Amino acid sequence: MRLGKTAVVLGGSAAGLCTAGALAPHFDQVVVLERDELPAEAEHRRGVPQSKHPHFLLNSGRRAIGALFPGFEDDLIAAGGLHLMPSMDAAYLDGEGWSARKRSSMTMIYSSRILIERVLRDQVRGLANVVIREGAAVSGLTVRGGGTRDGAVTGVDFATSTGDEHVDADFVVDAMGRGSSVGNWLVAAGWPEPEVRTLDAKVTYTSRWYDLPSPAERPGSWWWQHLVIMPTPDKGEHPAEHEFLVNFFPIEGNRVIACMGSWGLEMPRATDAFVESARRVRTPLFAAAMDQCAPTSEVHLTRSTGNKWRRYDHLRTPPQGLVFIGDSICAFNPFYAQGISSASGSALLLREHLSRAERLDAGFFSRFLIAQRKLLSVPWRLAMARDQSYECAVGTEKVPEWRRRIVAAVSGPAFSLIVGAAREDDVVDEHFAKVFNLDESLGDMLRNPRVIAGLVRYRIRTALGRHRVPFGFDPHAEPPATDYSPEGTDSAITSAVAR
Template sequence: MTAPPRHGHAVVIGGSIAGLLAARVLADHFHQVTVVDQDTFPDSPGHRRGVPQSHHVHGLLIGGREAIDDLLPGFTAELIEHEAPTCDLGSEFVMLSPAGWAARRPCGLRVIGASRVLVEWIIRRRVLALPNVVVRQQTRACGLAGDAKAVLGVHVRPRGQEVPREPSRETVEEVLAADLVVDAAGRGSRTPAWLGDIGAAVPAEQSFDPHLGYASRIFAIPPGHTADWKACHLLPGRGDRLRGSTLIPIEGNRWIVTLFGVGSDRPTARGEDFLPYARSLPSPLVANAVNGAQPLSEVVTTRATANRRRLITAEPGRPGNLLLTGDAAYCFNPLYAQGMTTAAFGAVLLGDCLKAGHDPADLARRYHHRLARANRAFWYMATLGDHMMSGDTSGASPARRLAARYLSRLRAAGTQDPEVHLAFLQVFTALRTPLSLYAPSTFLRVLMPRPPRRNSRRT
């Protein structure tokens, strides 16, 4: 098999997971790939300023993990080598919805519990070891060079240095010349403003904000802890309180616990409030687990949970060699654990588009159209779930309200029927699309559910 032809220089803005995976793919097609990031990368798994979300629960869906394994063979094995635990989604990951506890049965779908910092560190170490990938740390991207037809590069300057006020003073900026620019700068991407600066069309946006707040903390798993579950996900129940939690085991024999709430039910950053909030959840499972467990971190909060997509396929008038990926293009409520998976899928799509041709006038159009199709299901599930959780379906279409009612019935059926719950898990883990939930075998089980089980085990 012949190697793909290589082009000149590609610049990736942002060195998080989306940017690193994009760089991995670009390395097969460009002589040099430069990753620009405003942080200094830690030598070992650790938090950094540019990735504040790393303090919270991160779920790497099975579909996303398989995509990363395709890009970086042995990735899953490295996670396990670093003591990331695994659990069976059907029997060891317990889930509570307003309909009740999901039916439990081993299903063979195994997920890996790992911190965001471990996942990113393994990917970064592998990608930056590639001979034609270089990184510019402590460097801030501050604009695009070029026009509406094509970008010529990226304006950068050292982090902490401001643009000079007097034209006569020596500038602190430089232009990194580039044949292709990929924006992977995350939720804080400034590409829309930069497009306006070069006379290009600024993409419209759609968003839905569930007004969700997170509070997360890491605990040591108590010695001798025993339970018939390894991880749990508690959705808010019916009633006035919209509170929930996710607990997963991670490397180092630790739990990471995220509490979440909507509106006035958002948790605080005060350590003394963490356990009382956990006790207010629809189930005492999380509170009982962390009560007496040793905290290993402070409580970290966030309210950056809005879903937003940039409609970059809607109109012409943008450079054909400027691509958006990861949260710069589509960001989702982190509750649904879609971010790392959509980043991986985006990198795979980028590779497919580059293999099909590198026409700089057409690459962005092809890539963004394929990215929109790939992310349609993720957007649907995230916004539908948020509408259901908040109880606010006033702005939803009749089709969306009908889908919400069907998903409620599916959850109810899944409390009695492991096959229905498995169908949901296959969608939840990005192995199948939401349309599979309407397959005749599942549809009939939802419309004609099993009667309630007698003496069914309650978690």
């Protein structure tokens, strides 16, 4: 059902492209305004500095994008994306040592952010009623009745190389990211400034791109494609690099992104310092792997990583004709890989609300904000559960020191308990994968009686020294290649994948 003549999307990154797919069935024309000139291939551009770092496409995001653009995943894999099973294809260093390798029901698509966006652009350009205006810098909104009960956004002003332009709009979507000026324009037009919830755990991360050796030239011990090195649980003296979260992240084109990040620590930004820090992380394998590869980039460092939720849903009279998708409404600590999945989930939610709508009145926009709030609360609570434990964290969601100490003391052991139980209990593993992929809240998982029983059983077995799956392999040795999957796992995986 057509709900209007023109919809305008502000921003042509992943959030904006997903939104264009959601709007296309419901408007005669969808105009995407993007400040950058968009590359034809998978290349970096100024408007997406995060593209130089690893990006996980969580399963909830895979499904949302696949619903908006059928065939997206096949196209991403055809373009070079890697379809892997992390529990079998990733060497994972957590706690005291390497985890065991075993099969599970969770798979993931590995690729660079720039490839994800290139495939999305190809999908959007295949929609007959969508136009992408490149080199279009949005400069303001036109409104009527700003701040009143019937106040609405009615158009968009923007500038191009040939001059200033304006487009009337029945529907506008802000997908301009963390730095969006839309909130300021709304305040200037008469709407109250929304409450903003923040928590910045001072996360900094730094990455460098490498070409892998050819398969024939790789060491025989490289059964893995992805390395993950979690911060040490050791509270004694150790190099600062032992506190780093490290990824050796495979992407298309026989390449990897070597990435190190931390909460509240200084990170290397020069090439020599990057290599030196890599040699001091918890396992020598990370630096040894880098030594086998050929660097193809400089070091890229990012500090803009705070969690920020603009609570437009709390406005008494939110503007009609305007919704927010992606970081423009809720931005997350990128460590948790929630951004693209949350944005695509919001875009899919928008399409569902549009498909049920008979008109775009005040009730429609209020209902969507309420539904979006429920969707965003799942990743937000996950981010808070970890970031509130750091003494360096600042923001409105910073908790009192006594509570922070409790969170810090409990969160690490609780996470290790869940990870350990997931190694040995298929039900815990399934629900933990759902939480990781934003398909289930952590609260719902921990209220599940079967999950609680699995955690208790694992704790008892640990006390008795009766583990089914070994763990804690020497971090200074190669991660074990042995497949520790229980008997019957293959058939269970086949059935889960088929579903």
